[in-house]
Amino acid sequence: MASVLVVDDDPHMRELMRIFLRREGYAVREAANGVEALAEMEKAPADIVVLDIMMPDMDGWELCRELRGIYSELPLLMVTAKNEMSQKVKGFNLGTDDYLTKPFEPQELVIRVKALLRRYRIASERTVRVGAVKLDQTKRAVMAGGETFHLPLKEFDLLYQLASYPGQIFSREQLIESVWGIDHEGDERTVDVHIKRLRERFERFENDFRIVTVRGLGYRLEAREHD
Incomplete structure (x- = not known):
């Protein structure tokens, strides 16, 4: 899944964007x-x-300039x-790709995010490699040891989420939200069961x-590095 970094000093605005973007299947991270x-x-x-744009410590103008430079x-x-x-002209001159004015309909935010990802061809070409194991999100396939095989949907999404950020710790709640969605009615034991199955499959x-x-x-x- 594509990952979105939401940067806003208003926690309520971050929550609104997080909810609607996660409903569309995006992994959302936040910064104030x-x-x-x-x-x-x-x-x-x-x-x-x-x-x-208007944020303490470093505003959106400076952040845009820094990100575009890197x-x-x-x-x-x-x-x-x-x-x-x-x-708007200042924003585009600094390197932003699109501009959305508050207040806005959350669905418009989703549409613009999708359009930008398509433009950069990120949504259609998503692969992650851990060691010699390759995960292809587009095909939902795993290539390893000369084999290509498919996992159950939630197992693949869970492994892809973890493999996209090797070394990063995810709580069970974060994994539930990103893989099953915020409306999931099961408990956190669901994550443990799927982790157990992945460990068995990839032993x-x-x-x-x-x-x-x-x-x-x-x-x-x-992830283990290979020579």
């Missing part, structure tokens, strides 16, 4: 200002950044209360990766 956003991108680059092929969508044409590939339980926190995937 430009400084936090750059730190998040350094840990694991997102596929698209949705950013506000990630030339990163889609940027500015979401702001400023509707003046001069502000012979433990030289490529393993899924580690982090006591009291959740799970992380450790």
Whole structure:
């Protein structure tokens, strides 16, 4: 799944965007200002950044300039209360790809995010490699040891989520939201059951990766480097 970094100092606005983007299947991360956003991108680059302008510490103008200088092929969508044409021109000159004015319909945000991802061809070409194991999200296929096979849908999505951010710890709640959705009525035991099945399926590939339980926190995937 494509990942979206939402940058806004208003927690209610971040929550609104998170809810609607996750409903569309995107993995959503958050930051309250430009400084936090750059730190998040350094840990694991997102596929698209949705950013506000008026923020403390580092505003959207400076963040846009910094991101465009580092990630030339990163889609940027500015979401702001400023509707003046001069502000839009400034944003485009700094490198934003699109501009959405508050207040907005959440579905319009989703449409613009989808359009930008299509433009950058991120949505249609998604693969992750951990060791010698390759996951192809488009085909929902796993290639390993000269074989190609398919996992049950939720097992694939869970493995893809963990493999997309090797070393990052995900709580059971985060995995439930990103893989099953916020409306999932089951409990967190669902994650444990699927993790157990993945470990059994990929036991012979433990030289490529393993899924580690982090006591009291959740799970992380450790990828092994190959020469």
